[in-house]
Every structure is written in C-alpha cells, then in structure tokens.
Amino acid sequence: MRKKIVAGNWKMNKTLQEGLELAKELDAALAGKAINCDVVIGTPFIHLASVASAIDTTKIGVASQNCADKVSGAYTGEISASMVASTGAKYVILGHSERRAYYGETTAILKEKTELVLANGLTPIFCIGEVLEEREAGIQNQIVKNQIEESLFGLSAEDFGKIVLAYEPVWAIGTGKTATAAQAQEIHEYIRSVVAGKYGKEVADNCSILYGGSCNGANAKELFANPDVDGGLIGGAALTVAAFMPIIEAWG
Numbered sequence: 001m002r003k004k005i006v007a008g009n010w011k012m013n014k015t016l017q018e019g020l021e022l023a024k025e026l027d028a029a030l031a032g033k034a035i036n037c038d039v040v041i042g043t044p045f046i047h048l049a050s051v052a053s054a055i056d057t058t059k060i061g062v063a064s065q066n067c068a069d070k071v072s073g074a075y076t077g078e079i080s081a082s083m084v085a086s087t088g089a090k091y092v093i094l095g096h097s098e099r100r101a102y103y104g105e106t107t108a109i110l111k112e113k114t115e116l117v118l119a120n121g122l123t124p125i126f127c128i129g130e131v132l133e134e135r136e137a138g139i140q141n142q143i144v145k146n147q148i149e150e151s152l153f154g155l156s157a158e159d160f161g162k163i164v165l166a167y168e169p170v171w172a173i174g175t176g177k178t179a180t181a182a183q184a185q186e187i188h189e190y191i192r193s194v195v196a197g198k199y200g201k202e203v204a205d206n207c208s209i210l211y212g213g214s215c216n217g218a219n220a221k222e223l224f225a226n227p228d229v230d231g232g233l234i235g236g237a238a239l240t241v242a243a244f245m246p247i248i249e250a251w252g
C-alpha cells in the first residue's frame with residue numbers, strides 16, 4: 001500500500017531561529033497524536049542539521065529543497081546529496097518548478113540529481129507540472145510525461161520504487177488558484193498510468209503522488225479523497241503550525 005504524505009516546502013522563508021521554532025512547534029503539536037500520514041518538512045539547507053536534531057525524525061522527516069548535480073569537488077556554493085544525508089535529512093525535493101524556471105534546471109540535470117539522491121539513501125520528492133499556457137493548450141499530460149520520462153525512466157524498477165512524485169501545476173502555486181479535485185484526480189491517474197506503462201502496475205500502485213499548489217486546510221480533504229492523490233506538497237500553508245496541521249489532519 002502506498003504511503004500517504006503531507007510535505008511542507010518552506011522555500012526561502014524563515015531564519016534559522018524561526019525555522020527551529022516552527023519545527024519544534026510542529027513536533028510538539030504531533031507528539032502523542034495518532035497521525036494517518038507521513039509528515040515531511042522541507043527546510044533551507046542551513047536549517048537541516050539543527051532541525052533534524054531538534055525534532056523526532058521518526059515522526060517528521062526532514063527534506064532539503066534541492067541538491068547539487070555533482071558528487072563533490074570544486075563547485076563553489078553547492079550542497080551535495082551526501083552532505084544533505086549527513087545532516088539527518090531523509091528526503092530531497094527535486095525539480096520544483098521554481099528551480100526549473102529560475103535556476104535553469106533541465107530534465108538532464110534533474111536526472112543526475114535524482115541518481116545522486118538515491119545513491120545517498122535519500123528519498124527524492126520529484127516535482128512535475130505544467131505552466132498555464134500548456135494547460136490552456138491541453139498538453140499538460142504530454143508535459144508531465146516528458147518530465148518523468150526524461151529524468152526518471154533511466155532508473156531501475158527498484159530505484160523508481162523509492163521515488164515520491166509531486167504534481168504541481170505551476171498556475172496553482174502561490175496563486176490561491178487550486179486545481180479542482182477532479183483536475184487533480186484526472187492527471188494523477190494519468191501519471192500513474194505512465195508509470196505503469198514503464199514499470200508495471202505494482203510499481204505504479206505503490207508510487208505516492210502528491211498534489212501541490214495552493215493546497216490548504218480548507219481544500220485538502222477534498223483533494224486527498226481522490227483515489228490517486230496520496231497527499232500534498234505544501235508551500236504557504238506549511239509556514240505555520242496552525243495552517244499546516246489541518247492539512248495533516250485531513251487524512252483523518
């Protein structure tokens with residue numbers, strides 16, 4: 001049975017002190033609670049080690065939001081997957097549309113990053129999704145298929161089985177314009193069929209596919225009620241415990 005996951009992506013928000021405070025507050029809010037999903041927080045790199053040592057990481061997984069496409073060496077300013085792993089983080093968010101759009105991350109670069117993340121025992125949360133013009137042109141399925149094929153379909157079935165996918169329509173990110181539950185289900189089902197076409201039904205059935213884009217406490221329940229929506233990747237609503245908890249609790 002595939003995992004249900006609610007993952008926060010803090011993006012470039014929170015000083016170290018503010019981030020630690022938020023992580024500890026979430027840790028306290030979850031302590032002693034029966035939670036029906038895995039919870040992940042994606043912090044800036046510099047927060048990872050402090051956050052991972054301040055919380056119960058068996059209850060809250062820690063994620064970086066990126067990593068380098070190289071193993072090590074003369075790449076000033078970069079952070080490798082092995083460095084991320086050494087902090088106690090367990091996940092790496094890869095291929096977020098902001099990284100693709102603002103930092104030139106191509107499907108080829110993301111292929112390298114994914115392989116390094118897996119080689120270091122970390123779980124990639126791999127983001128895919130179309131921009132508004134692509135949705136309006138009706139080519140969203142082709143876009144997400146290409147993103148998956150070009151970056152992930154070189155993986156063995158065993159390695160693909162470790163991937164979490166996050167469908168994030170770019171037009172829904174930070175806009176308050178959520179995909180409808182029906183739109184999310186339709187494309188998640190399609191994404192699962194693409195995975196099944198390459199790796200078979202069992203791998204596809206075990207693959208968690210998260211929805212991201214203006215997901216919040218008011219719409220999470222309806223989105224998560226869809227058979228192919230296995231949780232959420234949350235931006236703005238992950239920045240306070242008050243906003244994040246209802247999304248976790250949407251799993252009942």
Ligand code: 13P
Nearest residue numbers: 009173174213214235236
């Ligand atoms: P918002 O929830 O702020 O729309 O951001 C979604 C997102 O990009 C998560 O990675």
